[in-house]
Amino acid sequence: MEQRLFEASQSGNIQLLHQLLAENPLLLHSLALDSAENPVHVASLADHVGFVKEILRLKPALAKEMNPDGFSPMHIASANGYLEIVGELLKVDQRLCRLKGRDQWTPLHHAARRGRVDIVREIVLACPESVEDVTVQGETALHLAVKNSQFGAVEVLVKSVTEMRKMNILDLKDKHGNTVLHLATWKKQHQVVEWLIGIGDSTPGAMEVNNVNQSGLTALDLLLLFPSEAGDREIYDTLSGAGALRAQDLVHSAIPSFDTDNQTFLNCPVASGTHQLQHPNDFIQYFKFKKGRDSPSDARTALLVVAVLVTTATFQVGLSPPTGVWQDTELKNNGTSSEPTHNAGTSILGSYNAAAFVVFVAFNSIGFSVSLYMINILTSNFPLQLELQICIIAMYCTYNTAMISIAPNNTKVFIIVFTSVLPTAVSLAAKSVRQLVMRLGEPLVNSARRFIHSN
Template identity: 35%
Template sequence: MNTVNDYNLKAAAQEGDINLLYRIIEEDPYVLEHLDIIPFVETPLHVAASMGYLHFATEIMRLKPSFAWKLNKQGFSPIHLALQHGQRRMVQCLVDINKELVRVKGREGVTPLHFVSQCGDIDLLANFLLACPNSIEDVNVRSETALHIAVKNKQHEALEVLVGWLKRSSQRGAMQLEKTTLNWKDESGNTVLHISALLNDSQALGLLIKTKMDLKAKNLENLTAMDIAASAEIKGKLVKAGVKCGSSTIDDESLTLAHKLRSKITTLDKIIIYMLRIREDISEEQRNAFLVLAVLIATATYQAALNPPGGFYQANAGGNNNQNTSSGNVSEGKAGTSVMSEGDFFTLSIMNTLSFLVSTVTIFILTPSGIVSKILISPVFWLAYCVIYSVKVVSPTYASKIVNEILLYGFNLLFWVVYCIFVVVYKRLQGYRLLDCE
């Protein structure tokens, strides 16, 4: 490498002189390439970012985008140096050019988001979250998130911005991101709630207990936030939030994965595992095909329930509902009931109702899990309930009404059994973390 050009390049960056930069490139077209192959080096972008030369930094970024990710020998990237020297316009300019720079990790894994959380620059913090929402997931070498850093440095406004972002975010997977980030544990197993309790920070703790924090989470020393609370005020807030004081019972959530794997597999566990394996073995194409088939069956059986063959008895103007049956005998049929014979209607209603119930349960099972599927549970249940009730209403015989009444209660029981099983399934999934074992 040409040391003279290297010196001149640094001088050009210190002066923000773009013309000098191109004169150096004319002498040595590979001058920037020589710098790029060095793992840890101070590039012209580092110098320009520190000194706030926007135009020069933008030109370097255009010529060599990789310089923005380079760390100098002290472990800092250009955006880290701009933050350290208070060059806010430079920081914003770099982020505008490349939003992912919010996630560049410098010394000890500190990102720009961590830095502004530590110093409490809430305007930059908000801009970083807007530019790169996933940056809130990043952790440093101590496994600390931006929330941990804000609580440790008692930057309450920064903590409010971070929590507010998690609550308001509507990106894909936002609910899981909120829960995971709030309950993230550092290298000691401490959540942000543990840290606020340990530091006797009632303001931070008051904000956190109103979120989706796990108030019973334990660190590596098997202690909860209540156990390490530094004052009666903190303990009082936790008790008011619903934490039982002095409770040492071991619940299912406090068991480690090793304990759960060593435990005896119950009959319910076997059923759950069997169902999960079937569910996971179904490809996306198969799932879609089965859903279409189940919907078609449900639609056909729904129409058959509302319009049984032969139609219904009609009320005439004189109020006489006598109708001729298929056997040639005259019998009185109630308006709105099926004209089918008792035996035929009974057979049709049983087979049709069972087909409808199986198809609706299949739709429920094949529907991807999430908040939308939970919302759809209620209308699907009431639709099935109304279909069975409609069959009972149009039934021409008392015996068929009794059978359909039994089906109503049976379906009600079946639905809630299936629902409870799936609730247990997903709770067990979260407990065992089976989805993460690939």
């Protein structure tokens, strides 16, 4: 960078900047040829808001460039707590708040580590997804805030996560397998532990208190293995009240308790009055899928198994409908028989009650079609894709033929039309419903953002 431009950036001298541009109109465009640093980096470091604003007006692209140390102007301003400069940069492009620098750190990571509460609030409001970004160490902004004891930043992030219902972030683990609850317990941050446990109390199943890190330890293990006098008893009571266990007790039938002599709880003797294994209060919430705790691969496998089971069940029921099929043909009824006219192989239920048969076929076909649709999605990147598609199509054609064959004459037209258009209808309906849900959810998200900003 030219020396005079560097001095103008360092001092925030806008008049000198325009003088230099008058001498060389291509000055800002030639920076990429002779310097790895640009004026926005220098001015951001010196907190010259007016100079930054003027440079961004002349060349907005400079806001996205990294300096030799791997920092963008947004990283620099966020780390130093320069709220006005952060605001000017966000006007250029809100995606700057997710720009990854050295070690995959974003501006929010730097702001959280340094406890820049206003910056954290501003970035989360502008880009809520930034709370999910992780560094190469697998750390979220919340990990870094807890790790560096920045309680103001922790409070803002916890409130933001709660309002945006991104509870899965609480269970995300760093490269050592530690969640934010592990770190808060290890750092003896009683207040943070209470905040995190409070979310679990208000929203059952929102956070797993018994996550195990790569050392095989739960949050309660860390508390007991590294005792101190910094509020250990209060943290223990909070964790125990939320159902926290030691790792060894997750597979055994007992957990340590305090003895009647009021012996220090850190010794944790297993006395005759030991409590039995604590079970979750709400098994439905406990066994729900939690992003960050449960593997997406395992979830996909489970979904595929469920889809195959539904496909098998609905196909079998279609071939063997309720009350079975006629074994003979009766085309005329001379009044001597109570049986309706029928053909061999058609549904007995359909012959007596056409409406009930139509309802049965409709719902069974919907279940069969949706399960095949799920299998198609879950196997979309599998090898031998053509062969899989042929199998799925052949299976539905077989089912369709079977339903038409057993349908009595008075329902056959409906069954043919319904089962023929159903696969296309299922695909279109699934996409439409997802889009509708997203549109209905947007007002809630916007309300949450306004609430976060106002607080």
